[in-house]
Amino acid sequence: MISGAGYFQPLKSAGNYLLWMALLALLVLAGGYCAYTMEHEGHHITGMNNSIVWGLPHVFAISLILAASGALNGATLSSVFGNKTYSPYARLSVVLSICLLIGGLIVLVLDLGRPDRLAVALTTYNFKSIFSWNIFLYTGFIAVGVLYLATMLEKSLQRFTQTMGVVALIWRIVLTTGTGSIFGFLVGRSALDSAILAPLFIALSLVMGSAVLALVMTWAGRWQSQTVSARTQHSFVRLLLWCVLAVLYFSIVHHLTNLYVAEHQSDEHNVLKGAFAVLFWFSHLALLGIVAALAFALKQGEGYLSTMKWHAVCAVSLIACTMILYAVIIGSQSTPQLLFPDKTITASTFGDGGIGPYLPSVWEWGLGIGGTALSLLLFGVVLRVLPITSTTQS
Amino acid sequence: MSLRLNLALLILPAALLLVMPGYADDNGPVIPPATYGDQCVADTDIMRKEHMSLLNHQRDETVIEGIRGEPFSLVSCVNCHAQNDNGGQPIRIDAKGQFCESCHTYAAVKIDCFTCHAALPEENAVIGSLQNNLPVASTYSNKQLLVMQSHKVAHKASHDYQRK
């Protein structure tokens, strides 16, 4: 797969690289401070509570993990499906994927009530828990990614690149299924109790990963004084279009089936008309808009978009998918759990029957942004040390 | 490799130098005597070395199997070893200079028990729990050692089992 990809070399310190790294390091420090404060004071300083038990940090963490799985798109297309357009970006794609996953995991771990007991989580397993399986899937994904990268970096190992590419592809599909299943197996929450969440999460991961990869490719390319070629962009536009369509498909099927089932009426009311309506409609209309824009670009200009428009498309896709995740993760918790189907709750000391209150605090924002910054900081550092970026266009 | 070796050679003596001052004029920690009873649930030597593994084993038995009122429970420790202030009010066992704190500070080991567990004795519980839990024989050290060792084995066994 490497043939035709030209030379790879570590990034030269050019332009505003150091400035970016310094900014990211600051964000990481701020995130660390937020995490420390949360652990020291306890979660009462966050917006999370006993009704909304998973909050903004989980939205960030799941987004990063999904994006990590999807960011491998470039490498998969190159080494598994033999699409040479992506060959110059295959290494970048793997490194980005690993870094995003690490950032996501750090956010997840630092949000624990007892992050000091991480060793317990890594040594004591309950194999009936999908969470336990995910611990293996996540750490295994990093290992597979590192091996995959090694087959690309080391000439004598390059004959294994395709095999590792297949392993990584299967692994990430299982990983994203596992992540979706964290929510899909919850019988107690009717808004979540659905197997379709797993494919929805896979589709979301493809969109988010592709969008991040596309943004980062120009980011890294700029320091090598390069631009992404028209051919690559054309391919990317088609990729993103199909992935966005997949997200819309699974999301619409999910909500249509829920609308049909009487039991899910209040969940759907909350998401479509209630507190989460803005998120839902904005994200879905934005994705529809992106489908239209990309289809138009393919028809009129063979997929050509100005860099600014292309970046805008990627950024909006990312934000829209994160909003969908927010609505899935937090919307589902804010919907009251139906304990007494035939009765109306007239009084409760624990908000039964009402919408769960949640307003993310500055600490949660800090932790989430810090984790994202950590991913990008790691990515920037690896780019400087290893020959990841290509010097020739494709 | 050689760089790593050099680093290790540098760091080890440095670390030794750092901890050396702790040994200067070392008379050990000042541990206050127990408030109730004249014999602990095991010999002092055993308790000093093994109290955590005894406590951990007892803990797992109590939490998971519901076995209560056994000698090596944290509540029993606090009941006997927490001291009273001049006004007769009990003092937290992890307060400065108290039974747990004095030794743990000396050994530089953080206590993770009393953020959740009560550091003050049960009300009116001391006498009863003493009578129930104290060993009866006086020639205990050998047997106690056996019990203690089997506790350790049992603890490991129960952990291995849970892990499976």
Next chain:
Amino acid sequence: MTTSVNNNSGGDQPQGSGNAQLARRRFLQKLGLMGAVAASYTLLEVQAKTAASSDKRWGLFIDTSKCSSGCDACVRGCNEEHGIDAGKDEHTRAQWIRKIDLTDNLTGAESSVPVMCQHCDSAPCVDVCPTGASFKRADGVVLVNKHTCIGCRYCMMACPYKARSFIHENLTDQKPSAPRGKGTVESCTLCVHRIDSDQNQQPACAVSCTDEAHSAIVFGDLNDPDSDISKKLKTVGGSQIRADLSLNTGVRYHGL
């Protein structure tokens, strides 16, 4: 509506009776290896004496016809017993037991019920816990082992009854019999510290309810056909909250 209460089927649960036996046997094997016969006798007696047994399945029967809307004696009794501060924000403080007032959508009939951990036989919280900290005892009591709880709150996501609480802040002055601390999850323990020491003792909520002359909460062994709770269930009947989930709860309600 159902009154049949199966005991835990074992197998997939780490604390079934077979497992306890197995652990005990292994424990003895290891002792045998050491040749410490005297010590093994001492410990064997201790172990066999008081461990929670799968012969029993503890449960609660709640007669909603006796429960009154304005009364929260059970909640106060529980808070007092476990040192729970009820004065704090209702969404972040611990809520082991809560009162809910209901109106029937069809008939307009009003009722009031206490809701706590339902001590499911197939507990979702036990299934999802990554470290096995959320577990079911041999006698059916669902607990959190706070020594291995990492505070991930997945059990709270999984619980259909909103019965679990995460400790959001530092606590002080805990009761010796109710260790509780920041960063871990907790819920109703059926007052195991009381029922383990003396099988005639009742959980604090049941005692408070009786003291209030309501006697709406009956505690007892669902496996024993002659226990008060089994007789009640047999004569007046009791249903489960969210029986559709087939969780086989240990808490049953009459008049829901």
